[in-house]
Amino acid sequence: MDIEAVMRTKAEEARKASRKLGVLSTSVKNKALMAMADVLEKRSAMILAANEQDLEDARQKGLKRSYLDRLMLNETRIRQMAEGLRQTAALPDPVCQGNYSTIRPNGLEIRRVRVPLGVIGIIYEARPNVTADAAGLCLKSGNAVILRGGSEAIRSNTAISSLLAQAAYENGIPEGALQFVEITDRAAVDVMTHLSGLLDVIIPRGGAGLINHIVKNSSVPVIQTGTGVCHTFVDDSADQDMAIRIAVNAKTSHPSVCNAMETLLVHEAVADEFLPKLVEAMQAKKVELRGCASCQAISEAFLPAAEEDWSTEYGDLILSVKVVRDIDEAIAHINQYNTGHSESIVTRNLTNAHRFQREVDASAVYVNASTRFTDGFEFGFGAEIGISTQKLHARGPMGLEELTSMKYLIYGEGQIRE
Known part of the structure; x- marks a missing residue:
C-alpha cells in the first residue's frame, strides 16, 4: 500500500x-x-x-x-x-x-x-x-x-x-x-x-x-x-468534608482522564486533622497514596513520594500528596509542576480564592469544585x-x-x- x-x-x-x-x-x-x-x-x-x-x-x-x-x-x-x-x-x-x-x-x-x-x-x-x-x-x-x-x-x-x-x-x-x-x-x-x-x-x-x-x-x-497534572489545594480555612468529597471525585470518578487530580496539596495548619480523613476515604476507593515526609509522619499509609511523582500524570488510582506551608508554596508548587490544565482550591477565604485564580497559570482554575468539570460537555459546548x-x-x-x-x-x- x-x-x-x-x-x-x-x-x-x-x-x-x-x-x-x-x-x-x-x-x-x-x-x-x-x-x-x-x-x-x-x-x-x-x-x-x-x-x-x-x-x-x-x-x-x-x-x-x-x-x-x-x-x-x-x-x-x-x-x-x-x-x-x-x-x-x-x-x-x-x-x-x-x-x-x-x-x-x-x-x-x-x-x-x-x-x-x-x-x-x-x-x-x-x-x-x-x-x-x-x-x-x-x-x-x-x-x-x-x-x-x-x-x-x-x-x-x-x-x-x-x-x-x-x-x-x-x-x-x-x-x-x-x-x-x-x-x-x-x-x-x-x-x-x-x-x-x-x-x-x-x-x-x-x-x-x-x-x-x-x-x-x-x-x-x-x-x-491533553496532558493533565492537575492539583487540588486544601487551604487552612477549607470545609474539610467538602474537601474530601472534591478530592475523592477528582481522583476516583474517572482516573484515566486528563482532568483527574494527580496531586493534592494540604495546608500544614490542617494536615494533622485532614490527612487521616483523606487516607480513610482514599483507601476505601483503593487509591495508592504517595506522600512527602510530613505526610508519612502523620500516617503510615503513605508510600514515599519521589521527585518525579510531582510531575507525573498517573491516569490511575494513584495520588501524590504534599503538605505545604501556605498558599504561597501551594501556588509555587502548582506553577512549577502543572501542565496548564486544571487546578482547584478548597477554601472559605475569598481573598485566597481570588488570589489562587489570579496567580495559578492554567486553562481552568476552580474554587470549591472538582477539576473533573473541565470538559466541553460540562461547560455547555456540546462536546470538545x-x-x-x-x-x-x-x-x-x-x-x-x-x-x-x-x-x-x-x-x-x-x-x-x-
Whole structure:
C-alpha cells in the first residue's frame, strides 16, 4: 500500500469538501448532526460488538486497567456520544458571526466575522468517543475533518465513523468532509503531519508521548491538548468534608482522564486533622497514596513520594500528596509542576480564592469544585475537540468557536489609499 498516496487522496477530498461545507446552511448541518446521533443509538449493537473485539485484543496484550477504561464503550457511553451531537446541533452556529465592526473616517466599513479553519486533522489514541465528538464539532463549525485513531480501537472507530459518515452524507454534508484513516501503520501519522497546504491544523489527543511527537515533527500547525497534572489545594480555612468529597471525585470518578487530580496539596495548619480523613476515604476507593515526609509522619499509609511523582500524570488510582506551608508554596508548587490544565482550591477565604485564580497559570482554575468539570460537555459546548493547554490560539475546552478563525469584510465606495 502506498500510504502517502492514500493519505494525500483523503486530504484532497477533504479540502474539496471543505469549500462546500464552509458555506453550508446551519439547518442542513443541524439536520445531519441529529441523524448522526440517531444512528449511533440505533446501531449501538454493531458498535459494541466491534468494541468488544478491540477490548479482547487489548486484554490479550496486557494493557493496563486505565487504558482499557478509556477504550471501553457501553450503552451509557454511546448515549452520551449521541447526546453530545444533539447538544452541538442545538448550539449557535459560529460561522459568519461577527464580533467587531467600525466605520473609518474615510468611510470604509469594516466587519470581522468567524470562518471555518478549513481541514482539521485529529490524531488520537484509545477513546472511541473522540470519533463522534470531533466529527460533530468539526462539521457544525464548517470544517472538514480527517480522523486517525489508535490501532487498539480500530474496529470501534471504523464502525462509528462509517455510521456517522453515511448519516452525514445522506443529510446534506458534502462527500469527503468526514474522513477516517483505517491505516494502523504509524507511517500514516507522519504523512498526515506533513500535508501542509491540505490540512490547516492538527490536534493531537492522547498521552505526552503522542503529543510531543506530533509537536516536534509536524509541518502543519498544531494545537497542543491533553496532558493533565492537575492539583487540588486544601487551604487552612477549607470545609474539610467538602474537601474530601472534591478530592475523592477528582481522583476516583474517572482516573484515566486528563482532568483527574494527580496531586493534592494540604495546608500544614490542617494536615494533622485532614490527612487521616483523606487516607480513610482514599483507601476505601483503593487509591495508592504517595506522600512527602510530613505526610508519612502523620500516617503510615503513605508510600514515599519521589521527585518525579510531582510531575507525573498517573491516569490511575494513584495520588501524590504534599503538605505545604501556605498558599504561597501551594501556588509555587502548582506553577512549577502543572501542565496548564486544571487546578482547584478548597477554601472559605475569598481573598485566597481570588488570589489562587489570579496567580495559578492554567486553562481552568476552580474554587470549591472538582477539576473533573473541565470538559466541553460540562461547560455547555456540546462536546470538545480537546483541552488546549497552550495559549495560541485557544485555551481550555475547545468547542465550536475555537474551531474558527477570522475574516475581515470591508465595504467601500471607491476609496483609494493616498
